Amino acid sequence: MVTTDFTLEGRHFRRDWHGPESAGHRTLARGLSDLAAMGAKPLAAFLSLALPRGLEKRWISLYLNGLRELAERAGVPLAGGDTAEAPGDGVLADIVLLGSLPEGTALLRSGARAGDLLYCSGRLGGAAAELLSLQQDGKSSRRRANGIGEHPQLFPEPRLAVGARLREKGLATACIDLSDGLSSDLAHLCEASEVAAEIELSRIPLHPLAKGNVELAVHGGEDYELLFAARPETKMPRAIAGVPLTCIGRFKRRGKAPQMSQIAAYGRLTELRRGGWEHLIGS
Amino acid sequence: MVTTDFTLEGRHFRRDWHGPESAGHRTLARGLSDLAAMGAKPLAAFLSLALPRGLEKRWISLYLNGLRELAERAGVPLAGGDTAEAPGDGVLADIVLLGSLPEGTALLRSGARAGDLLYCSGRLGGAAAELLSLQQDGKSSRRRANGIGEHPQLFPEPRLAVGARLREKGLATACIDLSDGLSSDLAHLCEASEVAAEIELSRIPLHPLAKGNVELAVHGGEDYELLFAARPETKMPRAIAGVPLTCIGRFKRRGKAPQMSQIAAYGRLTELRRGGWEHLIGS
Numbered sequence: 001m002v003t004t005d006f007t008l009e010g011r012h013f014r015r016d017w018h019g020p021e022s023a024g025h026r027t028l029a030r031g032l033s034d035l036a037a038m039g040a041k042p043l044a045a046f047l048s049l050a051l052p053r054g055l056e057k058r059w060i061s062l063y064l065n066g067l068r069e070l071a072e073r074a075g076v077p078l079a080g081g082d083t084a085e086a087p088g089d090g091v092l093a094d095i096v097l098l099g100s101l102p103e104g105t106a107l108l109r110s111g112a113r114a115g116d117l118l119y120c121s122g123r124l125g126g127a128a129a130e131l132l133s134l135q136q137d138g139k140s141s142r143r144r145a146n147g148i149g150e151h152p153q154l155f156p157e158p159r160l161a162v163g164a165r166l167r168e169k170g171l172a173t174a175c176i177d178l179s180d181g182l183s184s185d186l187a188h189l190c191e192a193s194e195v196a197a198e199i200e201l202s203r204i205p206l207h208p209l210a211k212g213n214v215e216l217a218v219h220g221g222e223d224y225e226l227l228f229a230a231r232p233e234t235k236m237p238r239a240i241a242g243v244p245l246t247c248i249g250r251f252k253r254r255g256k257a258p259q260m261s262q263i264a265a266y267g268r269l270t271e272l273r274r275g276g277w278e279h280l281i282g283s
Numbered sequence: 284m285v286t287t288d289f290t291l292e293g294r295h296f297r298r299d300w301h302g303p304e305s306a307g308h309r310t311l312a313r314g315l316s317d318l319a320a321m322g323a324k325p326l327a328a329f330l331s332l333a334l335p336r337g338l339e340k341r342w343i344s345l346y347l348n349g350l351r352e353l354a355e356r357a358g359v360p361l362a363g364g365d366t367a368e369a370p371g372d373g374v375l376a377d378i379v380l381l382g383s384l385p386e387g388t389a390l391l392r393s394g395a396r397a398g399d400l401l402y403c404s405g406r407l408g409g410a411a412a413e414l415l416s417l418q419q420d421g422k423s424s425r426r427r428a429n430g431i432g433e434h435p436q437l438f439p440e441p442r443l444a445v446g447a448r449l450r451e452k453g454l455a456t457a458c459i460d461l462s463d464g465l466s467s468d469l470a471h472l473c474e475a476s477e478v479a480a481e482i483e484l485s486r487i488p489l490h491p492l493a494k495g496n497v498e499l500a501v502h503g504g505e506d507y508e509l510l511f512a513a514r515p516e517t518k519m520p521r522a523i524a525g526v527p528l529t530c531i532g533r534f535k536r537r538g539k540a541p542q543m544s545q546i547a548a549y550g551r552l553t554e555l556r557r558g559g560w561e562h563l564i565g566s
Contacts, residue, residue: 002363004331004379010370011333048287048377050294080285082377087293090370094331094377096287 001106003034003097009090017134020059022154023091024066030179031095032074032158033224037177038106039167040099042074042160047081050092063091074160107167107175109192112229116173118197118249119236121162121226124182126152126207128220133209152207156224161241163226171236175228181221183260183275189227190251190259199249199272202265218262219275284389286317286380292373300417303342305437306374307349313462314378315357315441316507320460321389322450323382325357325443330364333375346374357443390450390458392475395512399456401480401532402519404445404509407465409435409490411503416492435490439507444524446509454519458511464504466543466558472510473534473542482532482555485548501545502558 007027009015018026028045035042047067051060071078076097086092130153159177166172174193176185182199190197201214207223210216217223229251230236236245260272290310292298301309311328318325330350334343354361359380369375413436442460449455457476459468465482473480484497490506493499500506512534513519519528543555 002327002329002379002381004329004363004365004377006331006333006365006367006375006377008333008367008370008375011368044285046285046287046379048289050289050291050375080287082287082289084289084291085294087291087373088371092289092291092333092375094287094289094365096285096329096379098285 001038001040001099003031003099005030005034005095007093007095009092015091017131018154020062021066021069024063025070025155027093027095028067028070029156029158029224031097032070032076032160033156033177033179035097035099036159036163037175037226038099038101039163039175040101040106041164042076043098043100044079045071045076046079046096048083048094048096049081050084050086052086052089052091055091074158101167105167107163107172107228109174109176109189111174112189112193112195112251113173114195114251114253115232116229116251117232117247118186118199118251119228119230119245119247120178120182120205121159121240121243121245122223123205123207123244124178124223124225125210125213125217125220127156127222127224128153128216129207129209129211129213130154131222152209152223156222158224159226159243162243162245165240166226166228171234172228172230175226178223178225178227179221181275182218182227183272184221185227186260187274189229193229193251194254196252196254196257196259196261197249198252198261198263198269200263203246203248205244205246218272284321284323284382286314286382288313288317288378290376290378292375298374300414301437303345304349304352307346308353308438310376310378311350311353312439312441312507314380315353315359315443316439316460316462318380318382319442319446320458320509321382321384322446322458323384323389324447325359326381326383327362328354328359329362329379331366331377331379332364333367333369335369335372335374338374357441384450388450390446390455390511392457392459392472394457395472395476395478395534396456397478397534397536398515399512399534400515400530401469401482401534402511402513402528402530403461403465403488404442404523404526404528405506406488406490406527407461407506407508408493408496408500408503410439410505410507411436411499412490412492412494412496413437414505435492435506439505441507442509442526445526445528448523449509449511454517455511455513458509461506461508461510462504464558465501465510466555467504468510469543470557472512476512476534477537479535479537479540479542479544480532481535481544481546481552483546486529486531488527488529501555
């Protein structure tokens with residue numbers, strides 16, 4: 001299959017917050033995360049890049065370094081693309097990925113059934129927390145993460161191995177990647193699967209950078225972890241490829257109640273509304 | 284193979300000159316023309332579209348109509364894509380095309396040899412002429428062409444049938460599509476093939492809109508005709524699928540002389556320099 005994802009300066013990154021390596025990494029990570037959510041193996045990447053006149057060569061070179069470093073780790077050749085001059089002041093990138101998986105086996109958004117459990121991979125809220133601190137500090141550290149997960153905003157890690165294993169072992173009934181945020185992406189799963197869902201806030205595995213702020217995990221975006229459904233009888237491993245998997249809720253039949261609800265730490269059940277995230281970067 | 288092409292407002296079209304159907308048509312035509320130049324058959328198209336906030340729904344709907352109309356005629360399904368909000372005021376599109384052809388048979392830019400003849404398809408200069416008149420009138424007629432070639436700027440016709448036949452019959456040794464303009468695209472052929480070239484200005488088939496102005500044919504861009512090389516002994520048909528093919532020059536060995544030269548109507552041989560075109564739309 002083919003996925004395409006824009007990465008637009010001012011919308012998906014800011015040059016003063018995200019260093020060039022981060023921007024390059026994130027361009028490819030968005031596309032790889034799409035493939036991860038389907039359980040697909042990446043075959044080749046194609047980059048379309050429009051650059052504003054006068055952009056320093058060094059920025060471009062570091063941008064490509066960031067992209068290529070992730071491409072090498074993910075084993076996906078950068079097979080071509082297009083370059084153009086951008087009409088405005090912003091860098092515009094579009095990443096196209098070819099992925100493969102056996103016909104008819106892709107993890108879909110539409111497979112969740114009432115009674116299924118809701119899981120996420122990794123720890124949530126880190127990308128939003130790091131973005132907030134970039135906003136406050138007004139500049140990027142520009143340092144590459146030493147350990148995976150140290151810079152969840154600047155260098156998110158697409159969960160290719162997790163998605164592939166979930167698909168191969170038949171562990172998940174539906175899957176999506178957390179790009180817009182848990183509350184938005186769960187709504188996508190619920191709509192595609194025609195079910196409702198309930199999450200238990202106390203079960204959500206928080207990224208240390210989120211410092212206990214569960215709002216960042218629920219409404220923050222760009223963690224690029226996987227959110228997936230599984231039959232309750234499925235024996236779910238505690239981790240895949242070193243990435244923890246956590247049950248954070250369950251799917252229910254659609255009814256008159258809100259489509260999504262959340263159970264607070266003190267047990268109260270309330271409606272979960274889709275939270276905005278894009279306003280953090282977008283205008 | 285995969286091709287990707289940006290179509291960026293302010294760079295590749297202007298909303299006040301090109302109607303929405305034209306912008307949609309041109310987005311796809313750019314990608315199809317890339318495939319035509321390789322002699323490939325289009326299999327599927329993927330559109331990434333970033334739209335400025337507040338863009339009228341009607342514009343988007345007409346844009347997609349323009350794109351779909353060409354897609355249907357070319358027999359290429361629009362198989363997916365991505366939408367995003369554009370960071371600025373301009374529409375940003377990236378078209379990805381999957382094409383197929385038997386392995387190792389693609390028409391390349393690098394196959395021209397000294398002694399080969401230089402051909403073009405169709406008639407040149409029409410796209411530049413129509414753009415100049417849009418510039419002067421300041422608005423688009425927004426009417427779809429009734430006959431192919433009536434609006435070479437607004438509704439260029441990618442030469443898929445010509446490219447496919449040239450490849451299948453082994454008629455061409457190298458090929459490129461005329462997107463940047465004859466003088467620029469011929470330079471690409473010369474560089475890739477490591478040859479020089481000479482064109483005879485009087486032989487260039489001018490589009491009626493160019494009204495005899497050969498400069499528009501030589502330095503104007505976006506005609507999306509094919510420019511190709513063929514062995515001198517090849518029996519070239521006069522037309523393929525109704526599109527005339529015209530010999531307009533020949534390839535020579537590289538030497539101390541300029542890489543490209545032109546023979547004027549009165550027989551004088553002068554250097555042909557790459558002419559700019561992008562300034563007509565770009566800032």
